[in-house]
Amino acid sequence: MTIDKQQLQKLLWAEAASFRADCADWKRNTEALDEFLGEKTVGEVALELLAENEALLKLAPSKEIIWCACGDGHAANSYGAGFMDANGGVCQNCDAAQPMVSCPLELFETLRDSANTEADEHRQCMATYRPLRQASLDSVVKKCDDLLAAKGKGEQS
Structure with missing residues (x-):
């Protein structure tokens, strides 16, 4: 008008x-x-x-929020929510949109064991010299252990 x-x-x-x-x-x-x-x-x-x-x-932006698996929220009538609707419920740039890579369980366990061995060696020789690297190695091993535990297989280190 x-x-x-x-x-x-x-x-x-x-x-x-x-x-x-x-x-x-x-x-x-x-x-x-x-x-x-x-x-x-x-x-x-x-x-x-x-x-x-x-x-x-x-x-106007909707008061209703549509949540993505990654934790991002978008107003129900926004571009982000529309993108999620057209993209299987995941937002435009989130980690949930990344395809999962599958590999044989034995290979994954071998990778976990290798990371664990490197973490142990680093802990013995350089843990105080490079604490961030040690934390990173420990984090990788923990993530692997958690994923294997979720599958209900594998020996925990």
Whole structure:
């Protein structure tokens, strides 16, 4: 709707206030409002404003949040939520969207054992010299152990 909403509001308040006060200015304010509206009635303008407001509400971010497996949330009517809907429930840049790589369990156990051996050797020789590397190695071994435990197979180190 192309109407000066600030001017409309000013004229409506003036008309309403003068009507309530049973003021002599009421007729003048009503005529000014009618002149401003031209061919439209106050009711028509109100309906157009309500329709415009409804359309704007549809564009506003939704209060409902759609959550991705990675923990990111997106407003229900946002691009992110639309992307998730079209992409099997995962958001555009999350880790959950990365395909899982499968390998034989024996190979995975061998990799875990190798990382564990390297972590043990590092702990004996350089753990105090490179504590971040030690933490990284320990983390890799723990993740492997956790994945193997989830599968219900493999010997825990």
